[in-house]
Amino acid sequence: MRSYRLLLVAVTVGLVLAPPAATAGQDIPSPEAFFGHEMGADRQLAGWNRLVEYYDTLGALSDRILVDRVGESTLGNPFLIIYASSPENLANLDRIQDMNDVLTDPRGHDRAAIDAAIENGKVIFVQGYALHSTEVAGSQSAAEVMYHFATRDDAAMREILDETVSIIVPGMNPDGVDIVTDWYDRWVGTDYEGSGPPELYHHYIGHDNNRDAFMQNTVESQYVADILFREWVPAAFIDHHQMGAYTARIYVPPYAEPIRPEGDPLVWREMAWYGAHMAYKMDEAELEGAIGSAIYSGWGHFGFHWITPFHNIAGMLTESASARLATPLYVHPDQLRGSRQLPEYEQQTTFPNPWEGGWWHVRDIVERQVVATFSPLELAATNRATVLRNAYNKAARQTERGLHGEVKAFVIPSEQHDPLTMRKLVNKLLLQGITVDRATSEFAHEGRVYGAGTYIVSMAQPKRGVIRWLLGQTNYPDNSYTRNRDGDPIRPYDMSTDNLAEFMGIRVDPVGSPVEAATIRVATLLDPDGSVTGGANGYVLDGRLNDSFEAVNQLFAAGTAVRRAHRAGDGFRQGDFIVGPDASEPVLREIAGDTGVDFVALDADPSGATYPLSAQRIGMYQRYYGGNMDEGWTRWLLEDFSFPYTTIMDEEILRGALHERWDVIILPHDSRAMMVEGRDDPTIPPDYRSGFGEAGVAALDAFVENGGTLVTFARAGELALADLDLPVRDAVEGMWGNEFWAPGSTLHIDVDTSHPYTWGMPEKALAAYLAGGQVYETVPGPRSSSVRRLATYPDRDILQSGWLLGEESIANKAAIVAVEKGQGTVLMLGFRVQHRAQTHGTYKLLFNALMEPPSEGDAMAAGGG
Numbered sequence: 001m002r003s004y005r006l007l008l009v010a011v012t013v014g015l016v017l018a019p020p021a022a023t024a025g026q027d028i029p030s031p032e033a034f035f036g037h038e039m040g041a042d043r044q045l046a047g048w049n050r051l052v053e054y055y056d057t058l059g060a061l062s063d064r065i066l067v068d069r070v071g072e073s074t075l076g077n078p079f080l081i082i083y084a085s086s087p088e089n090l091a092n093l094d095r096i097q098d099m100n101d102v103l104t105d106p107r108g109h110d111r112a113a114i115d116a117a118i119e120n121g122k123v124i125f126v127q128g129y130a131l132h133s134t135e136v137a138g139s140q141s142a143a144e145v146m147y148h149f150a151t152r153d154d155a156a157m158r159e160i161l162d163e164t165v166s167i168i169v170p171g172m173n174p175d176g177v178d179i180v181t182d183w184y185d186r187w188v189g190t191d192y193e194g195s196g197p198p199e200l201y202h203h204y205i206g207h208d209n210n211r212d213a214f215m216q217n218t219v220e221s222q223y224v225a226d227i228l229f230r231e232w233v234p235a236a237f238i239d240h241h242q243m244g245a246y247t248a249r250i251y252v253p254p255y256a257e258p259i260r261p262e263g264d265p266l267v268w269r270e271m272a273w274y275g276a277h278m279a280y281k282m283d284e285a286e287l288e289g290a291i292g293s294a295i296y297s298g299w300g301h302f303g304f305h306w307i308t309p310f311h312n313i314a315g316m317l318t319e320s321a322s323a324r325l326a327t328p329l330y331v332h333p334d335q336l337r338g339s340r341q342l343p344e345y346e347q348q349t350t351f352p353n354p355w356e357g358g359w360w361h362v363r364d365i366v367e368r369q370v371v372a373t374f375s376p377l378e379l380a381a382t383n384r385a386t387v388l389r390n391a392y393n394k395a396a397r398q399t400e401r402g403l404h405g406e407v408k409a410f411v412i413p414s415e416q417h418d419p420l421t422m423r424k425l426v427n428k429l430l431l432q433g434i435t436v437d438r439a440t441s442e443f444a445h446e447g448r449v450y451g452a453g454t455y456i457v458s459m460a461q462p463k464r465g466v467i468r469w470l471l472g473q474t475n476y477p478d479n480s481y482t483r484n485r486d487g488d489p490i491r492p493y494d495m496s497t498d499n500l501a502e503f504m505g506i507r508v509d510p511v512g513s514p515v516e517a518a519t520i521r522v523a524t525l526l527d528p529d530g531s532v533t534g535g536a537n538g539y540v541l542d543g544r545l546n547d548s549f550e551a552v553n554q555l556f557a558a559g560t561a562v563r564r565a566h567r568a569g570d571g572f573r574q575g576d577f578i579v580g581p582d583a584s585e586p587v588l589r590e591i592a593g594d595t596g597v598d599f600v601a602l603d604a605d606p607s608g609a610t611y612p613l614s615a616q617r618i619g620m621y622q623r624y625y626g627g628n629m630d631e632g633w634t635r636w637l638l639e640d641f642s643f644p645y646t647t648i649m650d651e652e653i654l655r656g657a658l659h660e661r662w663d664v665i666i667l668p669h670d671s672r673a674m675m676v677e678g679r680d681d682p683t684i685p686p687d688y689r690s691g692f693g694e695a696g697v698a699a700l701d702a703f704v705e706n707g708g709t710l711v712t713f714a715r716a717g718e719l720a721l722a723d724l725d726l727p728v729r730d731a732v733e734g735m736w737g738n739e740f741w742a743p744g745s746t747l748h749i750d751v752d753t754s755h756p757y758t759w760g761m762p763e764k765a766l767a768a769y770l771a772g773g774q775v776y777e778t779v780p781g782p783r784s785s786s787v788r789r790l791a792t793y794p795d796r797d798i799l800q801s802g803w804l805l806g807e808e809s810i811a812n813k814a815a816i817v818a819v820e821k822g823q824g825t826v827l828m829l830g831f832r833v834q835h836r837a838q839t840h841g842t843y844k845l846l847f848n849a850l851m852e853p854p855s856e857g858d859a860m861a862a863g864g865g
Contacts, residue, residue: 505841
């Protein structure tokens with residue numbers, strides 16, 4: 001548990017030097033006074049540094065506000081968590097947190113402690129703003145929200161402050177606030193006013209930053225998850241967003257159908273309860289256009305507002321209609337449209353007060369977000385004891401369901417293809433606040449023997465819902481809620497499965513009876529603990545480990561020679577990495593400690609079965625038009641595993657002679673049209689329009705012909721198939737709906753592990769297939785021998801988790817092919833093997849392509865073709 005005493009001392013010292021605290025706001029500047037305009041004023045945006053100054057000012061002048069700088073963002077901006085409550089509550093946060101812990105995880109607490117926590121505890125309510133930075137109102141609304149907390153002195157606000165603790169994340173992506181503000185200010189008053197920025201508004205992942213709650217790859221996600229899943233586990237969470245401009249003015253809870261089951265029913269009731277009051281207060285304030293039970297389904301990606309219900313948190317979303325960044329937008333009545341569970345833009349029970357059209361301003365959004373912030377707090381404060389009692393009920397009942405459910409636990413065997421990735425999986429579970437135990441000795445259960453070091457995740461705990469979806473097989477619903485009137489499937493909101501174990505390639509066994517074994521509780525994150533065992537013949541690194549690739553990259557950076565086994569030998573496998581006996585042991589120990597990879601002594605001279613490696617020159621294409629999230633995620637992944645790379649823009653491709661500067665070029669998932677032609681949009685400044693044209697295509701073709709390796713992810717294969725004259729076609733091109741449908745599903749693949757591009761992979765694996773993926777057939781003819789099928793879908797039972805229609809369309813067809821062309825190779829990865837830095841189980845299908853392959857003679861000797 002975190003202590004707030006040092007933070008409170010620091011704030012107290014600041015208050016000694018500041019003017020006296022103003023409980024009713026007499027000395028506190030309004031946002032309009034501080035920024036020179038009201039929040040949401042036309043063509044006015046406050047940047048992040050100025051917003052931070054305002055929050056610091058509120059924290060210094062108001063005894064209701066506690067500002068915590070928890071760390072830095074990806075680009076080094078301050079990341080703030082702000083607490084708003086009565087002075088008495090802020091002085092007793094540790095005690096309030098202790099009581100909240102009792103209610104959200106009552107295991108081990110007696111009835112007296114539970115009753116005392118209900119009687120004396122406070123409702124914890126978290127709200128986040130400005131996660132998606134082009135949804136500009138959130139960062140502005142948060143400042144007005146905090147001013148209300150600091151200055152309002154009406155009875156409703158006093159009750160909110162006394163009975164609740166609000167935890168506000170005023171900028172869930174601080175870097176993006178500045179990226180968008182700076183871009184908007186640059187072009188305001190010109191023909192390009194209101195256009196989106198050319199790059200991703202999160203340095204790595206852009207709009208996908210709300211898809212990171214269950215992996216927590218970015219530091220921003222880690223800060224928010226620390227509050228939601230471990231430190232506080234609030235009663236409710238609201239993520240304030242914006243949506244398209246041409247439907248309802250604001251979506252409020254509850255979600256539309258279908259919902260994802262296995263959450264406690266009270267969670268869904270609470271969402272409807274809070275959301276109804278939001279809409280009620282908006283209509284009271286004559287803020288038209290609020291709708292609930294529509295647009296956003298209850299089964300969505302496992303971002304923060306969609307994973308929180310399974311943490312027993314009323315995880316909610318608001319989505320306001322957008323303007324053009326900070327520029328007003330005129331909307332005609334005939335432009336307004338329906339949406340999911342709003343078949344026509346007209347009155348219905350969940351939409352009794354439609355907006356009739358006209359000018360739409362950011363200020364309109366700010367007003368709605370302020371109401372959406374405080375109206376649920378009024379309910380929570382007035383019904384404090386009920387909310388706290390049901391916090392206990394949700395946790396206790398979910399624990400009881402786990403105790404008596406069909407699956408009693410998930411067992412993660414110690415014997416894994418990649419045990420270091422297994423440890424990462426365990427850490428991901430711990431970051432969710434899930435209880436994990438580790439077996440201290442071998443044990444048998446349900447006919448299987450498990451070794452010491454096996455991890456056990458009991459379902460008899462409050463977070464059983466999270467466990468079920470992260471570790472259990474998933475079947476997306478196929479019913480009237482998920483199909484339209486014509487029987488065609490409706491695309492899920494993002495993925496149809498979020499099974500962490502399947503993504504990471506880790507075997508997890510569901511068991512139907514309680515596990516009896518000697519165990520210890522895993523209390524802290526698992527750290528890397530690689531070892532170095534000296535040997536006269538050098539060291540071997542296991543090529544099945546993703547982390548061995550990072551170790552090799554660190555060895556390259558240290559100037560250490562590395563070889564790779566092109567065939568198996570005494571004490572090593574094909575694809576293992578070899579380091580000579582003259583390598584610096586301190587360097588090896590440092591790398592082993594950092595990566596967790598063991599440097600194991602070799603018993604025999606490996607030189608006859610190995611070849612020397614050198615670091616490859618890696619380039620990756622990047623375009624404008626708001627950036628490409630798949631490219632950003634790939635940058636994140638390459639840096640995480642210490643792969644040096646160069647970003648390649650259009651002008652670099654058009655210079656030609658690419659083979660002289662790069663060995664491997666990556667085309668992230670994207671359409672051929674976006675890469676080659678760009679977008680015909682006169683609202684975008686000319687210097688930020690991309691597309692390398694036919695000349696760029698010719699340069700990429702020459703790159704391959706001259707010995708380069710071109711790697712395409714999923715839809716980027718369109719370019720290779722259309723322009724590089726390959727004897728391959730996409731077997732599912734043009735298919736849709738009942739013909740072929742696999743929206744964010746895990747599919748079984750058979751892997752040919754003898755090829756250098758697949759070394760270290762298991763023969764059976766899972767592919768995360770999303771919309772835009774490709775499936776390959778070889779075109780009959782004399783060039784068929786140039787195609788190597790590296791991964792193939794089996795003939796039946798292809799689906800593991802998610803939703804698959806038209807299985808026969810991909811049965812026995814290739815998921816990955818390598819095509820020889822001239823002196824080079826085109827490696828076509830039909831699915832995103834690195835998707836969102838989540839699919840650890842297929843990373844090696846990329847990493848191998850970034851390693852120097854063996855010579856033709858070595859490859860033939862190894863039988864790799």
